Amino acid sequence: MRKNRLMELSQEYRIMIIDDEPGIIDSIQALLNRNGYWCCGFTNPLEGLAEIQNNHYDLLVLDYFMQPVHGETVVEEIRKTNSELYILLLTGHKDLAPPISTIKSLDIQAYCEKSDRLDQLQLLIESGIKAVSQMRTIQQFRDGLQSILGAVPKIYQLQPIGTILEEILTQLLPMANSADAFILVDDIPGIEQGQGEKTNRSIFKGIGKYHVNIDEFPELLDHELMEAIGRARTEMTVINHPNGVIIPLGDETNAAIGAIYVSSIDADEGIKLLQIYARQAASSISNAFLHSLVNIKNEELNSTYAQLKIRYMDTIEVLRLAVDAKxxxxxxxxxxxxxxxxxxxxxxxxxxxxxxxxxxxxxxxxxxxxxxxxxxxxxxxxxxxxxxxxxxxxxxxxxxxxxxxxxxxxxxxxxxxxxxxxxxxxxxxxxxxxxxxxxxxxxxxxxxxxxxxxxxxxxxxxxxxxxxxxxxxxxxxxxxxxxxxxxxxxxxxxxxxxxxxxxxxxxx
Ligand SMILES: [Fe+2]
Known part of the structure; x- marks a missing residue:
């Protein structure tokens, strides 16, 4: 199981070998394939260069002394347009290695002497792939944070709460790389109403397969999902559900005001980003509620709340009958x-x-x-x-x-x-x-x-x-x-x- 996952991960990376000796390419290729890595090889440096310029590669194992083009020239050409490719230089005898100043100026990440034993090369390739993977995570985070920053002004605009929730979900889907999500929030938490009773309303908005009328929504929930939402809210923690993830929404005192459910997301980094976004979303909701106390009439909410309550009671009643029927x-x-x-x-x-x-x-x-x-x-x-x-x-x-x-x-x-x-x-x-x-x-x-x-x-x-x-x-x-x-x-x-x-x- 663990091994398969490793194989899967390794296949995510594209590795190229350029060496004018076919025997070297064959032995490195055999080593990489054995370890589950995808790779291709070129004996002609110019062909390899053209391929790198047209397609994405993560790591290049490059011979230094080659005909008709020297490895140094290949690196110079690559660096004109591509600063991200991880380059591992294969040198001859250590006296023939390029001086350290050349390695630095060409931004070559590692080098290794050619030898019959490939252990050192294998270690260097693995640490290179690790570096590429970390760089990807950083990039994902940077892109994700950028889209959060882009989304925040929109969700902070003062609009009816239904529009804000819709906006939150619309901005969230591409970040989570998902198609289905819903948000469930308490209406104006902690505010006393006219007769001294606390509001006990929930507001729902869904997108993708959860884009349903409010009265159909409870039918999409099973008791396990409801239990998971309750747990996320109670413990103020992200809960992984078999088909998605639940992120609690907290107010400034970290008390739960609702939760977001996003289906099919599994990357830890993605979840961290969603948590950051959820914090922004929660404060935009609190903000909207604060203003709505003064400005927004809740007639629409009243009627949807009444429908939601009836449907929830129905759903829970069905669950209860299921317990009794057992x-x-x-x-x-x-x-x-x-x-x-x-x-x-x-x-x-x-x-x-x-x-x-x-x-x-x-x-x-x-x-x-x-x-x-x-x-x-x-x-x-x-x-x-x-x-x-x-x-x-x-x-x-x-x-x-x-x-x-x-x-x-x-x-x-x-x-x-x-x-x-x-x-x-x-x-x-x-x-x-x-x-x-x-x-x-x-x-x-x-x-x-x-x-x-x-x-x-x-x-x-x-x-x-x-x-x-x-x-x-x-x-x-x-x-x-x-x-x-x-x-x-x-x-x-x-x-x-x-x-x-x-x-x-x-x-x-
Ligand atoms: Fe009991």
């Missing part, structure tokens, strides 16, 4: 957890928007299980350590999936922490007491209640009395005491709750 015993589990959690939230007098958060967190709390293998999820026997560790990943995976879009940001920590225990023995972060947000403590009780009341692959359901007893026994170890108390209280007299439990037909 496991018939848990079918309906998420809906019931959502119901119990909102019921508990009401008992605590939480405002409407927090009840809605609890409902959505309940629906999506186990969404991360979509990434768990069926044979583990459905296993009837007890799980081994490795399998259990995999299951324990689901809160993290779920949080990542939901992190992809800003509208779910408030429920991300709830999903991540729904298996934390009040005494710190839970997972994934081992949080304790008040470190676990109240909403996650509520979901934890609702989740445990429904799980105990349901049949599972590995056991029958518990009775209502046994379930209540288990909840009480978990107080101050697994569960929050106030949450359990409020829920047990409701279980003893709340008619609506009891009807819901009856309708759930836990007894089958």
């Amino acid at each position: 496991d018939e015993y848990t079918r309906g589990h998420s809906d019931r957890v959502a119901y119990y959690a909102t019921k508990i939230g009401k008992l605590f007098g939480l405002p409407a928007h927090e009840l809605e958060e609890l409902r959505i967190a309940g629906i999506f709390h186990d969404i991360g299980k979509i990434g768990t293998a069926d044979d583990i999820l459905l296993k009837k026997q007890s799980l081994d350590k490795m399998e259990y560790e995999q299951i324990k990943q689901h809160p993290i995976k779920g949080a990542m999936i939901l992190s992809a879009v800003s509208m779910f940001h408030d429920i991300v920590p709830i999903v991540r922490h729904h298996h934390e225990h009040i005494d710190g023995s839970g997972y994934p972060d081992g949080l304790k007491g008040d470190e676990i947000e109240m909403h996650a403590r509520i979901i934890s009780v609702a989740d445990a209640f429904d799980a105990m009341m349901s049949d599972r692959h590995y056991r029958r359901h518990l009775s209502m009395d046994e379930t209540k007893k288990q909840l009480s026994e978990g107080v101050d170890t697994q569960f929050d005491a106030r949450v359990v108390e409020a829920f047990l209280n409701a279980l003893s007299h709340d008619r609506e709750l009891l009807d819901m439990i009856t309708a759930a037909r836990y007894d089958g």
Whole structure:
């Protein structure tokens, strides 16, 4: 595998040998071919010179003493038009080598005495190719930076945000040598709206195969891509995805405001350039938002946001159903957890928007299980350590999936922490007491209640009395005491709750 890559790389470079002795050309050519390099040879220096003047070459192995033209003359001719060709001079005996002043003035990068042993020549050619490769990288960077500098004034022009995003993508594609990309940003991050609620909008723009109507966009995302976008944003790091790369966009405090996805890009240098460009793009977006607060009406955004929200909910709902469909015993589990959690939230007098958060967190709390293998999820026997560790990943995976879009940001920590225990023995972060947000403590009780009341692959359901007893026994170890108390209280007299439990037909 490694060798193939080396061969591929070597074929990227064009090497020429000019020597009036065919035997020398043959042996160098054999050496280079054996090492995977492409090369051609000329015994007539004038023919070789003409070829170099018409076609691109990276490295020239050149004999010094030749007929009818001397190597020095060949170099002089080349240097008139080409200063970049790496020239390695083959000299005769060391007394016949050109003086160092000639080597310098002709810009010859290396020289080597002719001998039967080619080890030294091989080393010099390899270091020459390395130098050429480094020069290419520097050149790519220089060109890339130049195009960034060219693009920046355009993306900084004050225009509607949709136009800016389109401009960012248009400028980015040639830099990334890609045809498809999209950008997803939070609208006006951190700004309070009229009713004291934070905006939770995402704005999307795509190009190439992602140039779709906003309502079609979520269909192009699978859960793995969403998880990767969430991870890039959460960790503010570039994520390599099987078919592309995700670059987070950060504001001046390095907080995520969105992400750019570019398909099929694999060069490290290209990614570094994109990161530089992404920083410029992010500040142009922040800049535009700042101005839009004063200047730009968001009517268009309002309607696209509403559509996007509906489509996202649809997409996530499909993912959730896929989780439920994997496991018939848990079918309906998420809906019931959502119901119990909102019921508990009401008992605590939480405002409407927090009840809605609890409902959505309940629906999506186990969404991360979509990434768990069926044979583990459905296993009837007890799980081994490795399998259990995999299951324990689901809160993290779920949080990542939901992190992809800003509208779910408030429920991300709830999903991540729904298996934390009040005494710190839970997972994934081992949080304790008040470190676990109240909403996650509520979901934890609702989740445990429904799980105990349901049949599972590995056991029958518990009775209502046994379930209540288990909840009480978990107080101050697994569960929050106030949450359990409020829920047990409701279980003893709340008619609506009891009807819901009856309708759930836990007894089958
Ligand atoms: Fe869970």
